[in-house]
Amino acid sequence: MNSLAYAILGVVSRTPVSGYDLGKRLELLWAANLSQIYPILSKLEEKELVRYELIEQIGKPNKKKYYVTEKGTQKLRTWIQEIPAEPIIRDEFIIKFYSIWLTDSEVAIQLLNNRKKIYLKKQQHFSEEVKKMEEDPTIDPTDKTLNHFSRYLLLTRRIRIFQFELDWCDDVLRLINQHN
Amino acid sequence: MNSLAYAILGVVSRTPVSGYDLGKRLELLWAANLSQIYPILSKLEEKELVRYELIEQIGKPNKKKYYVTEKGTQKLRTWIQEIPAEPIIRDEFIIKFYSIWLTDSEVAIQLLNNRKKIYLKKQQHFSEEVKKMEEDPTIDPTDKTLNHFSRYLLLTRRIRIFQFELDWCDDVLRLINQHN
DNA sequence: GCAGACATGTAAGCGGTTACATGATTCC
DNA sequence: GGAATCATGTAACCGCTTACATGTCTGC
Numbered sequence: 001m002n003s004l005a006y007a008i009l010g011v012v013s014r015t016p017v018s019g020y021d022l023g024k025r026l027e028l029l030w031a032a033n034l035s036q037i038y039p040i041l042s043k044l045e046e047k048e049l050v051r052y053e054l055i056e057q058i059g060k061p062n063k064k065k066y067y068v069t070e071k072g073t074q075k076l077r078t079w080i081q082e083i084p085a086e087p088i089i090r091d092e093f094i095i096k097f098y099s100i101w102l103t104d105s106e107v108a109i110q111l112l113n114n115r116k117k118i119y120l121k122k123q124q125h126f127s128e129e130v131k132k133m134e135e136d137p138t139i140d141p142t143d144k145t146l147n148h149f150s151r152y153l154l155l156t157r158r159i160r161i162f163q164f165e166l167d168w169c170d171d172v173l174r175l176i177n178q179h180n
Numbered sequence: 181m182n183s184l185a186y187a188i189l190g191v192v193s194r195t196p197v198s199g200y201d202l203g204k205r206l207e208l209l210w211a212a213n214l215s216q217i218y219p220i221l222s223k224l225e226e227k228e229l230v231r232y233e234l235i236e237q238i239g240k241p242n243k244k245k246y247y248v249t250e251k252g253t254q255k256l257r258t259w260i261q262e263i264p265a266e267p268i269i270r271d272e273f274i275i276k277f278y279s280i281w282l283t284d285s286e287v288a289i290q291l292l293n294n295r296k297k298i299y300l301k302k303q304q305h306f307s308e309e310v311k312k313m314e315e316d317p318t319i320d321p322t323d324k325t326l327n328h329f330s331r332y333l334l335l336t337r338r339i340r341i342f343q344f345e346l347d348w349c350d351d352v353l354r355l356i357n358q359h360n
Numbered sequence: 361g362c363a364g365a366c367a368t369g370t371a372a373g374c375g376g377t378t379a380c381a382t383g384a385t386t387c388c
Numbered sequence: 389g390g391a392a393t394c395a396t397g398t399a400a401c402c403g404c405t406t407a408c409a410t411g412t413c414t415g416c
Contacts, residue, residue: 018367019368020366020367028274029274029278030274032404034367035406035407039369057367060413061366062368076282077283083294084272084276085272087271087273088211088270088271090210093264094208094334096186096259097333098208098331099193099256099257099330101330102193102260103261110261111264144285145281150278154277161344164340164344183375199395200395213376215376215378218397218398239384239385242396
C-alpha cells in the first residue's frame with residue numbers, strides 16, 4: 001500500500017469511477033499514469049478494499065466501475081491518522097534558475113516567461129473547476145461535514161499556489177530588468 | 181544525464197565540494213540521498229564533466245573534492261536553455277486532507293497543526309541561511325552578475341513558500357473552528 | 361485521413377529509497 | 389555509552405515513466 005493506493009481509495013470513496021476516470025480525478029491529489037493505476041486497482045480488489053462492476057457500453061469500450069468496500073474506507077480512515085511523509089518537490093526550473101549566472105539575462109527572462117505561461121494555463125484550468133462547483137446548486141462547499149469541503153479548499157489552494165508562482169516570476173523579472 | 185546530474189553540476193560549478201557536502205547543498209535544488217549522489221559523481225567523472233582531487237585528512241576520513249571541467253560548465257549551460265520538465269509535487273498531506281470528511285474534525289486539526297510545526301522548523305532553517313548571506317560582507321546578493329544572486333532568490337523564495345503554507349493552514353483551521 | 365477521447369492492460373527501464381558495510385571523532 | 393558528524397560506497401527493492409498492444413467513435 002503506497003501513497004497512490006490511498007489516493008485512489010480517497011477518490012473511489014467519494015464516487016464510483018473507472019480506472020480511466022481516476023487518471024483525471026487524481027490530478028488534484030497525486031499525478032499518476034494509467035499504467036500505474038490499473039495494476040494498483042487490481043491489487044486493491046484482491047485485498048477486498050474495492051470491488052468493481054462491469055459496465056457494458058455501446059460505441060465505447062466496456063469499463064470497470066470501482067466501488068470502495070467498508071474494509072477500504074476503514075483502511076483509509078486509519079491511514080489518515082498517521083503522520084504524513086514530508087512533501088517532495090521535483091522542479092527542474094529551480095536547478096536551471098540556480099545556474100543562470102552562467103548564461104546571459106535573456107536566458108533567465110525566457111525561463112521565467114515560459115514558467116508564467118505554464119502556470120497561467122494551469123490556473124485557468126483549476127479556476128474552471130472551482131467555477132463548476134460554485135455554480136452547482138446541489139453543492140455547498142462550505143459545509144464542513146461533506147466531502148465537497150476539502151475538495152473545494154484544495155482547488156482554491158491550487159489557484160493560490162499558481163498565483164504565488166506568477167507573482168514570484170514577476171518579482172524576479174522586475175529585478176532582472178532593473179538597471180542599476 | 182538526469183535532472184540530479186545537472187543539479188550536481190550546478191553546485192560543483194559554484195565551488196568545489198565532496199559528495200558528502202553535495203548531499204547538503206542540493207537541499208535547496210533537488211533533494212537526494214548520498215547513495216544516489218556517489219554513483220552519479222563517478223559517471224560525471226567518466227564523462228569528464230567533473231574531475232576530483234583526493235584530500236587526505238587527519239581525524240576524518242579522506243575525501244574527494246570535485247571540480248567542474250570546461251566541458252561540464254558547457255553542458256550545463258546548454259541544458260539550462262532547454263524547456264524544463266513540469267514540476268512534480270508528491271505531498272501525502274494532500275491525500276489525507278482530501279479524505280478528512282471520513283473522520284472527525286480533531287483528525288483534521290492534528291494534521292494541520294503537525295504540518296504547521298514542520299513548516300515552521302523549515303522556515304527557521306532557511307531563514308538562518310539567508311541571515312548568513314546577509315551578514316557576510318563579501319557577499320552582495322543584489323549583484324545580478326554573480327552566482328549569489330540566484331541562490332539568494334531561491335532561499336527567500338523558499339521562506340515565502342513556507343509562509344504560504346503556514347498561512348493556508350491557519351486559514352483552514354479558522355474555517356474548521358468556526359461555529360455555524 | 362488523423363488526432364484525440366474513451367477504455368484496459370503489460371513490459372522494460374530509469375530514478376529514488378532503504379538497508380548494508382566500514383570506521384574515526386565529537387558532543388551530550 | 390550512544391547519537392551525530394564526516395566520508396564513501398554497493399545492493400535490493402519500490403515507484404514512476406515510457407513504450408507497446410488493441411479497438412471504436414467523434415470532430416476537424
